[in-house]
Amino acid sequence: MKIITKKEKFFEETLKLISERGFKATTMRDIAERMNFEVANIYNYIESKDALLENYLFDMLIEFTSYLDNIVTSSYSPVEKLKLVISRHVQYTAIKPYEISLFVNEWRNLNGPKLKEFEEMRMSYMQKVEKLIMEGIENGELRHMNTEFTTFMIFSSMRWLFNMVINEKEKINPIEMEKQLMDFIFKGIERK
Structure with a gap:
């Protein structure tokens, strides 16, 4: 213990x-x-409540970006890369749901230049994921679709997972949660 x-x-x-x-x-x-x-x-x-917010948000975004950069430069296929990104989000949420809650709900409370910096980093992250989707379409793994919309839908599907972890009376199996989310996402976007 x-x-x-x-x-x-x-x-x-x-x-x-x-x-x-x-x-x-x-x-x-x-x-x-x-x-x-x-x-x-x-x-x-x-130091302050604002510093707490800033430190958590930037630490998480830097960690996710670093992980994504390693995925993007790997030899995996675009769909395998996308699955790794989703897996990371689910597993992180299962371990740190309150941090993810802060990330999802409170980033708009950053002040001045920090808000702009965070928005730019967040957009860059999402654009890298969108590029994976584009590559998956180009190589025939994913069906033809609007990549911006698909990117937002994938992130929207993951955004509220922390609620299940926080509010669940029973312990949630993160592996099962990941499997169900993968099935939900990829049955909609994979080429048949």
Whole structure:
């Protein structure tokens, strides 16, 4: 059994609270109450609520982008690459649903240049996935379709998986969740 440190517990509970109430509605006082300590103690863990958001969002996006770049440069076929991308999203969601909740719901709360930077990185990520779809169409693995629409539909299908993990009364098998999502997506886009 893994022992959870105070710092790990702080971040876990903070992410849960933000997921429950939303980023804007969660105050430093709310976090302190959840942790049963004074507001001043929060600053031992984070510089600010905005810094917490920024760090989580950029760390996740950088991690996903790095993984995607390795997939894109691999020798796998476009469909195999796309399946690896989807698998990564599902597995990450199963392990870190509150981080994904933050990623899905709260990125618009970034401030100024950080919001623009995040949007550009996010769009670049989606364009790389769209390129995989284009390559799959070109080599005959995928049927002819609007690639931008297909890209958005794939991401939309994955976007809310964290809700199943967070809200599920029974433990969800991430392998089964991945299989069902793959079947759903690829039965619609694979060439028959």
